[in-house]
Amino acid sequence: GAVVSQHPSRVICKSGTSVKIECRSLDFQATTMFWYRQFPKQSLMLMATSNEGSKATYEQGVEKDKFLINHASLTLSTLTVTSAHPEDSSFYICSARDFGQGYANTGELFFGEGSRLTVL
Amino acid sequence: AQTVTQSQPEMSVQEAETVTLSCTYDTSESDYYLFWYKQPPSRQMILVIRQEAYKQQNATENRFSVNFQKAAKSFSLKISDSQLGDAAMYFCAYSENNDMRFGAGTRLTVKP
Numbered sequence: 305g306a307v308v309s310q311h312p313s314r315v316i317c318k319s320g321t322s323v324k325i326e327c328r329s330l331d332f333q334a335t336t337m338f339w340y341r342q343f344p345k346q347s348l349m350l351m352a353t354s355n356e357g358s359k360a361t362y363e364q365g366v367e368k369d370k371f372l373i374n375h376a377s378l379t380l381s382t383l384t385v386t387s388a389h390p391e392d393s394s395f396y397i398c399s400a401r402d403f404g405q406g407y408a409n410t411g412e413l414f415f416g417e418g419s420r421l422t423v424l
Numbered sequence: 425a426q427t428v429t430q431s432q433p434e435m436s437v438q439e440a441e442t443v444t445l446s447c448t449y450d451t452s453e454s455d456y457y458l459f460w461y462k463q464p465p466s467r468q469m470i471l472v473i474r475q476e477a478y479k480q481q482n483a484t485e486n487r488f489s490v491n492f493q494k495a496a497k498s499f500s501l502k503i504s505d506s507q508l509g510d511a512a513m514y515f516c517a518y519s520e521n522n523d524m525r526f527g528a529g530t531r532l533t534v535k536p
Contacts, residue, residue, distance in 0.1 A: 338523055342467075347515060348526045395467060399524070410476075411457030411519040415469035 306332045306402035310416030317388055318424055325383045325419045327398030333378035334400035338413065339371075342395040351396075354381040388423040395420050426451045428518050430527035437506045438535050444491075445501045445530045447516030454478075458492065458499045459517040459524070462510075472514070475499065508534050 307330040317323050327337055335356045340348040352373055353361040360373035370392075372384040385392050399413040427450045437443035449458070460472040475483045475492050482490050487507075491500045503510055511534045516527040 336522075347528045348469075350523055350525065353523055397467075397469065399469075410474060411524075412459070412471060412474060413519070413524050418467045420467075 306330075306400070306414045308334075308398060308400050308414045308416040310396075310398055310419050312419060313417055314420045314422075316422045316424065319389050320387055322384055322386045323388055323421060325385075325396055325398075325421075327381045327383070327400075327416050329379045329400050329402070329414075332400075332402040334381075334402070335378060337375060337381040337398055337400045339373065339381075339383050340397045340399065342397060342418075344395075348397060356381075385421065388421070390423045393421055393423045426453075426456075426518050426520075426525050428516050428525055428527035430516050430530050432530045433528070434531045434533070436533045436535060437503070437510075439506055439508060441506055442502060442504045443506055443532065445503075445514055445516075445532070447499045447501070447527055449497050449499065449516070449518050449527075451497070451518065451520075453520055455520070457519045458490075459519065460488070460490070460499075460501045461515045461517055461526075463513040463515060463529075465512075469515075473501065503532075506534050508536060510534050 309328045311326045337354040339351045342348050351366045354373045354375040356375045362368045375381040397418045399415045429448045456477045458475045462470045462472050473485045473488050487504045489502045513529045515529045
């Protein structure tokens with residue numbers, strides 16, 4: 305199957321600083337990527353849809369100025385948590401759909417390994 | 425908006441036995457996809473099984489099978505011959521080939 309990689313897997317930062325998380329599709333081109341957030345013992349909540357070459361689409365209640373998404377190439381999307389606070393501590397997961405290998409007709413998403421953010 | 429409901433926060437099964445995890449969803453669409461994903465302690469999301477709504481035949485992947493009832497909007501997962509490695513969080517998910525929405529999850533414990 306298609307491979308999606310996230311970096312870093314773990315990051316600890318001080319309150320007020322910004323943190324960037326990268327999501328890469330390693331063996332396919334992803335025009336669209338999705339960013340999810342998962343609090344402990346909870347489900348994955350869609351934050352935003354990242355579109356290559358255009359602005360991201362944010363879900364209701366997600367602050368677009370706090371969670372900056374850039375999708376500058378077909379293989380890379382970045383999520384920047386700006387002015388992070390302890391309540392932003394969470395597990396962030398990206399995913400993408402591989403349209404190049406017939407997966408477009410299956411609806412399947414391929415997920416990165418996730419990034420655990422801890423804000424002190 | 426589409427919603428996915430998993431009414432069993434936790435389930436337990438004896439090794440080698442069978443367990444069924446429940447999932448219901450709400451949609452006004454006729455074409456969509458349903459999934460079961462497994463999330464072990466590593467937090468990596470692993471696809472277990474997939475079902476296309478237009479297919480009447482229930483999907484099967486080795487020990488995993490689904491009972492898809494489109495009219496009832498129900499999509500349960502049956503795990504046969506449960507193994508210790510099946511212990512994980514299981515998420516039911518819905519997609520219309522754009523984004524994907526998840527249920528709250530069911531934590532499955534497998535007892536030796």
